[in-house]
Amino acid sequence: MTVKRALVSVSNKENLVPFVKELIDLGVEVISTGGTKSLLEENGLKVIGISEVTGFPEIMDGRVKTLHPNIHGGLLAVRNNPNHMEQLEQNKIETIDMVVVNLYPFKETIAKPDVEFQDAIENIDIGGPSMLRSAAKNHEDVTVLVDPQDYQVVLEELKASGEVSLEKKQRLAAKVFRHTAAYDALIAEFLTKKVGEEDPESVTYTFEKKQALRYGENPHQKASFYQKPFVPVASLANAKQLHGKELSFNNIKDADAALQIVREFTEPAAVAVKHMNPCGVGVGASTVEAFARCYEADPTSIFGGIVALNHEVDGETATKLHEIFLEIVIAPSFSQEALDILTAKKNLRLLTIDVKVLSKPEKVLQSVRGGLLVQDEDTLSLDDVEVTIPTKREPSDQEWKDLTLAWKVVKHVKSNAIVLAKDEMTVGVGAGQMNRVGAAKIAIEQALEKAQGSALGSDAFFPMSDTVEAAAKAGVTAIIQPGGSIKDEDSIRMADEYGITMVFTGVRHFKH
Known part of the structure; x- marks a missing residue:
């Protein structure tokens, strides 16, 4: 079908x-x-004003101009x-064969830190979506364009055959x-x-494509990376x-895990991650x-x-990083000397992210087959809870440092x-086990002699005293855990028997 009349009204005037x-x-x-009309006329192009078609003026500061039978009849007629x-x-009423419309800049408006509520409301487009939906519904007869990137391919089809193919019109719709x-x-x-609704009856999230990926978790799975419209500064998407x-x-998932820990x-x-779990965490006076x-x-x-680091990578640190095979190094910045050293490795990815920027907690989305789980981000730290010490002995200053590190990790x-921690580093990590004593045994086995004098952190309470006993026999001297088990007293007695100090946080940190 030949395009005889087109309606053009755009906010984004790129290539228009x-x-x-x-x-x-x-x-x-x-x-x-x-x-749009003014711009086209300024460039010497002859166009017809919308009021000439509707026989009605644009009113209410432009809120009402295209909501008219002469427009939507021309679009929707089969x-x-x-x-x-x-x-x-x-x-x-004359038919309209093409609609070229993109919408008021609502996203750009609300992105402003000082946006006024009324300004946001005025940038909610009404006529634009109505025309787009009308044209897209009747796409067999109407070509509809919302993206300037599609202008050229449509022109090529019009020049080649005098019409736009049905396949292209369907894709555009x-x-x-x-x-x-x-x-x-x-x-x-x-x-x-704005209204403070925290548990709405329905949710619709939108994401924008950042890149196509070579494959997913495995080579036979297709995958893409999408980002939120407003990406937090301290984000892999940014x-x-x-x-x-x-x-x-897998790089993106692991890198995100490393970023959240550091x-x-x-x-x-410095944090090292393998398969979504930290294998090593260390702190110090320098990077x-x-x-x-x-x-x-x-x-x-x-x-x-x-590996993720929260301070600039200098030449000395880069030399150490260069000595081992790594997939990715994340840091706020790299010195020129560090870049010269690390870029010698062709495939090593170097990412900069401002990890120190504070951002508001986000909703965490996790897909399940046929559904979506939505929860608050786990942002609680020891500063947010009231700890208790149920054992006879309180932690020493050094034990507090080790306990804090173990709890953060x-x-x-x-x-x-x-997690076992000692002297500003993790020494053992037991992850993803079906029982807690099993996780403790893995961490202890990894730590070996470093378990002596270490602090143990548990993400949830001990259902019985076996974990405390295993830790005590390995040389652990301090434990931090949520508490709350009906058998807490058994764990407390076991800790006192071995002279272990135990801290209850009252907060669980399950990560599934």
């Missing part, structure tokens, strides 16, 4: 003038509105339906509904937050890649000292892992989780 000029050169009559075409003729759905999702989220090959699906610390810290402890925590598992280890 040359596109409309070519339409006019192809004999297309162009209808336009407001600022061309091969004689009844529709007869009604158009009776009401002196699908893009329109994705676009309007995302637009409405942003508005719904904005207003839902990372700047300085060097190395493209990130994979953000727990303000002092120089190189922190990484040395991170490496010493588990020099075997770090091979092929991901165990929060990010897959349950059931046990």
Whole structure:
């Protein structure tokens, strides 16, 4: 079907003038509105004003201009339906064969830190989505464009055959509904937050494609990476890649896990992650000292892992990093000397993320087959809870440091989780076990002699005293755990029997 009339009304005017000029050169009559009409006329293009079509002025500061039968009748009429075409003729309505519309900048408006509520409301487009939906619904007869990236391919089809193929029109219509759905999702989220609704009857989240991935968790699985419209600064979606090959699906998940752990610390810290669990965490007076402890925590598992640091990587630290095989190094920045050293490895990915920037807690989304789980982010730290010490002995200053480190790390280890920490580093990590004493045994076996004098962190309470006994026999002197088991007294008695100090936090940190 030949395109004879097009309606053009856009907020994003990228490449609009040359596109409309070519339409006019192809004999297309162009209808336009407001600022779009002014721009086209300023560039010498002859267009018809919307009021000339509707016979009605634009009113209410432009809120009402295209909501008219002369517009929507021209869009929705099915061309091969004689009844529709007869009604158009009776009401002196002409068909519109193409719609070129994109919407008021609602996203850009609410992104402003000082946005006024009324300004956000005025940037909710009404007529634009209505025209887009009308045209997309009737896409067999109407070509609808919402993205300037599609202008050229449509022109090529018009020049080649005088019409746009049905396949292309269907693809464009699908893009329109994705676009309007995302637009409405942003508005719904904005207003839902405004009224403080925390548990709405339905939720619609929208994400924007960041990149296609080579594959998913395994080579036979397809995957892509999508990001939120407003990406937190300290996010993998906001990372700047300085060097190395493209990130994979598993790289992104592991790197995100490393990022979340390293953000727990303000002092120089280094975190190594393998398969979503930390294999080593170290802190120190300097970045190189922190990484040395991170490496010493588990020099075997770090091979092929991901390392995140919360301070700039200098030349000395880069030299240490260069000595082992790593997939990714994440840091707020790299000195030039560090870059010179690390970029010698062709495939090593170097990412910069401002890990120190504080951001508001987010909702955590996790898909299950046929559904979605939504929960608050686990942001509780020891500063947020009131700890108790049920044992006879209280922790020493050094034990408090080790307990704090163990508690920060165990929060990010897959349950059931046990972490041993000593002298500003983890010395044993037991992750993802079906029982807690099993997790403790793995951590103790990894620590070996380093378990002597270490502190143990548990993500949940001890259902019985066996974990305390295993820890005591390995040389653990301090334990931090939520408490709350009906058998707490058994664990407390066991701790007192071995002279262990135990801290209850009252907070569980399950990570499934």
